[in-house]
Amino acid sequence: MRPSRFHPNHVTHRLSAVSVAFVTAGMLAGLAPMTVSAGEATAARSLAVRESISATLRSHRGTRILNEQGHGSGTIPCSIVISLTINYTQATITFTCSASNGAISGRGVTAYYASGHVARFSGAVSVTRGSGSYSHAGGSLHIDGKLRRGSYALAAKVEGSVRL
Amino acid sequence: MRPKRILSATAMIMSLTLASPALATVGVKLKVDFTPNRPNASTTIHFGFTVNTPRGAVPSPVTAIALQLPVGMGLGLTTLGEEVCTPSRLEARGPAGCSQNALMGLGRALIELPVGTQIVRSTAAVKIFMGPPVRHHTVMLFDVISVTPVSAEILFPGELVPDMGGLGASLDTLVPVIASWPEGADASVVRMQSSLGPEHLTYYRRVHGHRVAYRPIGMAVPASCPRVGYRFVIKLVFADETSAQAVSDVPCRH
Numbered sequence: 283m284r285p286s287r288f289h290p291n292h293v294t295h296r297l298s299a300v301s302v303a304f305v306t307a308g309m310l311a312g313l314a315p316m317t318v319s320a321g322e323a324t325a326a327r328s329l330a331v332r333e334s335i336s337a338t339l340r341s342h343r344g345t346r347i348l349n350e351q352g353h354g355s356g357t358i359p360c361s362i363v364i365s366l367t368i369n370y371t372q373a374t375i376t377f378t379c380s381a382s383n384g385a386i387s388g389r390g391v392t393a394y395y396a397s398g399h400v401a402r403f404s405g406a407v408s409v410t411r412g413s414g415s416y417s418h419a420g421g422s423l424h425i426d427g428k429l430r431r432g433s434y435a436l437a438a439k440v441e442g443s444v445r446l
Numbered sequence: 447m448r449p450k451r452i453l454s455a456t457a458m459i460m461s462l463t464l465a466s467p468a469l470a471t472v473g474v475k476l477k478v479d480f481t482p483n484r485p486n487a488s489t490t491i492h493f494g495f496t497v498n499t500p501r502g503a504v505p506s507p508v509t510a511i512a513l514q515l516p517v518g519m520g521l522g523l524t525t526l527g528e529e530v531c532t533p534s535r536l537e538a539r540g541p542a543g544c545s546q547n548a549l550m551g552l553g554r555a556l557i558e559l560p561v562g563t564q565i566v567r568s569t570a571a572v573k574i575f576m577g578p579p580v581r582h583h584t585v586m587l588f589d590v591i592s593v594t595p596v597s598a599e600i601l602f603p604g605e606l607v608p609d610m611g612g613l614g615a616s617l618d619t620l621v622p623v624i625a626s627w628p629e630g631a632d633a634s635v636v637r638m639q640s641s642l643g644p645e646h647l648t649y650y651r652r653v654h655g656h657r658v659a660y661r662p663i664g665m666a667v668p669a670s671c672p673r674v675g676y677r678f679v680i681k682l683v684f685a686d687e688t689s690a691q692a693v694s695d696v697p698c699r700h
Contacts, residue, residue, distance in 0.1 A: 344486050345666030346522035368522040370515060370615030371608040395584045396521050398530040398576060432525050
């Protein structure tokens with residue numbers, strides 16, 4: 283006699299199929315990316331960064347290398363050290379942002395020009411290394427900043443995405 | 447004489463960098479020096495060029511100048527041009543209409559104008575001002591004023607553009623045609639000597655309500671000197687579409 287649709291064996295098979303469906307759905311739910319807001323880590327592990335930097339001149343090497351120190355506020359509140367090597371039309375920037383849970387460092391070459399009492403720099407910087415919570419950090423950021431010529435006080439905005 | 451409008455920057459700068467115009471029988475000499483000439487010192491760059499022609503004829507007018515600056519200087523700590531002077535202000539009110547703190551350099555130019563078989567020569571004062579930036583490039587405005595025997599004022603911007611992979615730079619300027627009168631020949635700048643730096647410059651600022659004079663910081667002599675010295679290269683383009691080039695190496699004095 284062939285098992286009917288309502289044969290216990292058939293029911294067992296149906297339950298097994300349903301069980302697999304539930305397990306599969308659960309697995310898929312665990313892997314689905316979560317909806318995020320700025321500043322929260324996603325399941326894909328990237329951080330949208332929006333930072334304001336304020337720094338003052340700490341030292342200079344010769345006349346082209348300025349070493350600045352200050353703080354960053356925004357996505358990653360941190361102490362920040364920035365070095366600018368300035369040519370005629372470019373500035374090479376290196377930075378380290380040290381937060382309570384780790385540090386992020388980066389480097390980039392930006393356009394640079396003087397306009398009266400202000401010099402401006404703008405361009406892409408890459409995250410090159412990290413420590414602590416940012417030990418696997420990477421990504422590209424855009425920096426837009428200005429230096430007060432004479433005092434070399436620095437103010438900048440940084441935006442972009444950091445892979446964690 | 448009324449100066450003509452400044453030519454399109456893009457078109458003329460392309461002529462400096464693309465196809466090589468035929469070399470003219472006209473030559474150019476360039477002389478550059480630093481005061482002081484010490485590593486890392488805030489310095490004034492003295493530069494001058496002279497256009498030489500066969501048999502002393504008046505050359506075709508210069509329409510573009512590119513002065514290539516050596517690697518290692520740059521704008522780092524210089525405070526030259528702490529204020530900005532705009533072309534419209536210079537045209538309307540002359541140099542007196544701009545802040546003293548916008549001045550970056552001073553010099554003289556010799557202008558020649560052929561009149562029949564004669565050559566009329568006029569000495570002009572040159573002032574270099576910090577201008578508003580263009581395309582995210584530092585701009586220096588050259589204001590050339592001649593009084594006698596020919597009255598003329600020409601104003602042209604020099605744009606600091608990247609060179610040598612961004613480590614050096616070229617100060618690219620477009621020189622407007624100096625027209626004389628209808629049917630007359632155009633005048634030519636045949637010599638220019640100018641400084642770019644704090645020598646002979648005085649800036650002012652307010653400290654506790656008092657006007658205090660001070661000297662700006664110039665560009666710095668590079669810390670290390672190449673064996674040939676600090677190399678400057680000038681290229682001139684003329685209205686007859688020929689060009690001439692010259693090199694000047696500022697010797698190492700340390």
